[in-house]
Amino acid sequence: MKQRIALLSDVHGNLTALKAVIADLSQQAIDDCWFLGDLVMPGPATNEVFELLENINTSVYIRGNWDDCFLDVQQKKVGIHFDDPSDVYIGLLGQYVAEHLKVNYQNKLKSLPIHTTKQVNGLTINLSHNLNTLNSGPALLAEEATSHFDELFSTPTTDIAIYGHVHHQMLRYSSQDQLVINPGSVGQPFFKHGRLNDDRRAQYAILEIDDTGLAEVNFRKVAYDLTQELKLAKELALPYLNLYQEILFDGVAHTHDDELLDKVNQQYGYVERLKQLTNQ
Ligand SMILES: [Mn+2]
Secondary structure, rough: OOOOEEEOOOOOOOHHHHHHHHHHHHOOOEEEEOOOOOOOOOOOOOOOHHHHHHHHEEEEEEEOOOHHHHHHHHHHOOOOOOHHHHHHHHHHHHHHHHHHHOOHHHHHHHHOOOOEEEEEOOOOEEEOOOOOOOOOOOOOOOOOOHHHOOOOOOOOOOOOEOOOOOOOEEEEEOOOOOEEEOOOOOOOOHHHHHHHHHHOOOEEEEEOOOOOOOOEEEEEEEEOOOOHHHHHHHHHHOHHHHHHHHHHHHOOOOOOOOHHHHHHHHHEEEEEEHHHOOOO
């Protein structure tokens, strides 16, 4: 029987983008939805993004590295280094999510795998955020060598590997000619190439698998109201609002730009706020 599957990844707390994608996919006769990780942070949405994915009966959830950033802060697994501007950035955004996200969703996030396998009409499909054993790092950037992508195929019987994390819509092959697909990012697309980066639309993909095999891969882009998303972030008092604006409108993230983050932390008193919130 024909199956049409929506592939969603890297929402990063962007409610307006996820709503637009769901409005689009609800017109596409979708049978199933698989989510590939990074649901929260640095955008303002928390419970709402879980509810939206539940409403479309998402059957696969993968845990991304940003989801882990939140869990690390929330579970105090890793001590915050207050002299590390990037740690303060992640820490304060993690605190924001912890204050808003219901306990059942926090527990759900904790329980998620970083990779899984699905069978559809005889095809074996590997689903992961990044590598099967590591949901972070640069191993699978679009420009990486094919040998890196071979690692997604832990068994020779795997036909297709689908991953997220690098925020690029992609289709390529392993050295054994197995198929690799990336649906791009719903909430935070970016390109190093300027003209492509000007396109700020939300990205996702639809797979159609029939009795013969993979009939179609449809990479989709959906326009949404960036200003509305920024307004929502402001209303919800999201920390680092200016940086979120840059992510949305310019496709530029400053997660590891210590010099800039240090300036912003000083300007807004974020180190002190985080110390207060964490009783340190
Ligand atoms: Mn991501």
